Amino acid sequence: MAEFKHGTMDITAQTKTYEGFVKFVVWAVVVLALLAVFMAVFMT
Known part of the structure; x- marks a missing residue:
C-alpha cells in the first residue's frame, strides 16, 4: 500500500465542485x- 502524507492530495476539482454547489444554492x-x-403581493 502506498504511504499517505496528509495535505498532499490535489483537491482543486472538489473545491470547484463545492463552490459551484454553493453558488447554485445561493x-x-x-x-x-x-x-x-x-x-x-400578486396572489392575494
Missing part, C-alpha cells in the same frame, strides 16, 4: 424568496 434561495414575495 441563487436558488434568492429566486425562491423573490417568487414568494411575488406570490404574496
Whole structure:
C-alpha cells in the first residue's frame, strides 16, 4: 500500500465542485424568496 502524507492530495476539482454547489444554492434561495414575495403581493 502506498504511504499517505496528509495535505498532499490535489483537491482543486472538489473545491470547484463545492463552490459551484454553493453558488447554485445561493441563487436558488434568492429566486425562491423573490417568487414568494411575488406570490404574496400578486396572489392575494
